Amino acid sequence: MNSELLDLAVVIPVFNERGNVATMVARIDAALKGRRWEAIFVDDDSADGTADAVREIARVDNRIRVIQRIGRRGLSSACIEGMCATAAPHVAVIDGDGQHDETLLPDMLDAFAEDTRLDVVIGSRFVDGGGTGEWDHDRVAKSALATRLSRRVLEADLNDPMSGFFMIRADVVRRLAPNLSGIGFKILLDIMTAAPKPLHFKELPYVFRVRTEGESKLDHVVAMEYLIALYDRAFGRIVPxxxxxxxxxxxxxxxxxxxxxxxxxxxxxxxxxxxxxxxxxxxxxxxxxxxxxxxxxxxxxxxxxxxxxxxxxxxxxxxxxxxxxxxxxxxxxxxxxxxxxxxxxxxxxxxxxxxxxxxxxxxxxxx
Ligand SMILES: Nc1nc2c(ncn2[C@@H]2O[C@H](COP(=O)(O)OP(=O)(O)O)[C@@H](O)[C@H]2O)c(=O)[nH]1
Ligand SMILES: [Mg+2]
CATH class of the missing domain: 1.10.3130 (serine acetyltransferase, domain 1)
Structure with a gap:
């Protein structure tokens, strides 16, 4: 790959993450030294001024962009829009709160170079070397149940189908985008189930970090969002x-x-x-x-x-x-x-x- 060419877009969905924006940019910059990349923050018009915090950085660093969506909410749809808004051949999705390990990004990119058949590389908490850090018991149990259910839906031997941290070929996402439900927060599961032919994937281990700034938006709605996503897959086209x-x-x-x-x-x-x-x-x-x-x-x-x-x-x-x-x-x-x-x-x-x-x-x- 010609090192002059844009190789990767990092899509960062954010909602009320003002305090995390600068740190995220600095960490991604450090992790991707020597690579050609851009970062696209997708903000749902957060009241705390997250979008403006991104713009401040973007004025002096043209690798950084922001999509500020008005009147809409939703993690999955934010990711889809970010992933479709780039010319880079690879797109990564990573949380904007520092919980995903950005130092995995270069390894993910290299995996595509090593195996040209790959469609998606997934940051996995549930393979050797991965982990859920300091999650509380309740969350571990909920996540384990959801993971088991999704594996059944997927019928693929994927250890962490609920992962929100992955890198995918941009043309694959654009091709699948019209068939994505865009509802809920499990964008990876949405992508994997929307593909008519199973996607080639690889899992790389990482340890989920503790959030230090801002607060989680997903904790209490996880179970319901999940049921909604399953319903939507099955009947959403008949009755919204x-x-x-x-x-x-x-x-x-x-x-x-x-x-x-x-x-x-x-x-x-x-x-x-x-x-x-x-x-x-x-x-x-x-x-x-x-x-x-x-x-x-x-x-x-x-x-x-x-x-x-x-x-x-x-x-x-x-x-x-x-x-x-x-x-x-x-x-x-x-x-x-x-x-x-x-x-x-x-x-x-x-x-x-x-x-x-x-x-x-x-x-x-x-x-
Ligand atoms: N654009 C957008 N981002 C969201 C939304 N909900 C959550 N996020 C972002 O998605 C990432 C993961 O959310 P978080 O609340 O940390 O989930 P948790 O880590 O599972 O507790 C964070 O960067 C959030 O700011 C949303 O509705 N819209
Ligand atoms: Mg989080």
Whole structure:
């Protein structure tokens, strides 16, 4: 390889990592001495000014770039965009918090030179010489379970399919990009399962380091994100994940409604109207908070004022949705009355799609 030519792009997904940016650049620079590389930080408009911290360095070092994404969140999609934004033939993905061992990068590059059939080189915690450093017990157990599940999905003898640290041929990523789900945080698993023919890979050991600056974004959502990614692989094209979650939560809302109504009306002898109003508000509130925590966890509304305004817009959207639901169902029922249940289901479907579309635009549209 001609040493004048750009050989590697290091893609660094970052979210609220301002305090880690300069260290990352210095470490990558030291690790890749003598190689032609560039680093692309992909930031999801972090409030702490991560993107500006990168720009400060980029003004004096043109190997450094930043992609600042507005209105979007997500580790996988950030990595995909970074990987597609370079002319380098190899791209590496590495966390921006220093937990991955950047001194492995030259070995990864050399592996491609040694074996031209290789598509991807993976930094692995679970081969000889690798390790998870000072992980707590809970995290080790969760990760082991997820690793086992993924190995089954993959049907490849890969020891660390959940690794977030790897290097891949850029043309391979670009070819697969249209088929990647881009959801969740397991970009490597996404890439490996999207490939029509199994990719040639090699694992190199490294030890996961302890984070010293900033905080982890993935700890508490790991298990759920993982299930979402599996769902998306299997059914995502038929019913999108978000709509499925929104509808499932809507279904739970019905149960909440009935529970409140029966408690007030049957249990406490309140009037039916009062019970119905209280139950509607209760179910609405339940749905709002659950959707805020799960369906829209990446755009979660926080703070009393935003939560209240969000709740209010959700109530308005669902109120209109209810009118649409009843209107459609009544109309269909008037046209033909033999399939009354179908009329009702059509009304519910229209209402659900309305609520989903409008609330994702107005309630969780901006943050
Ligand atoms: N652009 C972007 N980066 C993210 C997002 N979530 C996490 N990251 C970055 O991905 C890397 C790994 O995340 P981290 O929270 O350290 O995960 P952990 O090491 O598994 O606890 C870090 O550099 C984060 O800043 C996201 O939604 N968007
Ligand atoms: Mg980390």
């Amino acid at each position: 994940v978000r709509f499925a979650m929104f509808s499932a939560i809507g279904g739970m809302g019905v149960a909440v409604h009935m529970a409140i109504l029966s408690a007030l009306y049957v249990g406490l002898g309140a009037s039916f109207v009062a019970g119905q109003i209280a139950a509607t508000l209760g179910a609405l509130t339940f749905n709002f908070f659950l959707n805020n925590a799960l369906t829209y966890r990446d755009r979660r509304l926080k703070g009393p004022k935003r939560l209240f305004l969000g709740w209010l817009s959700f109530a308005v959207v669902c109120g209109v949705g209810l009118i649409a639901n009843v209107g459609i169902a009544t109309y269909l029922h008037e046209v033909q009355d033999s399939y009354w249940a179908l009329s009702a289901i059509a009304g519910i479907l229209v209402g659900a799609v309305w609520n989903f579309a409008l609330s994702s635009r107005f309630t969780w549209g901006r943050y």
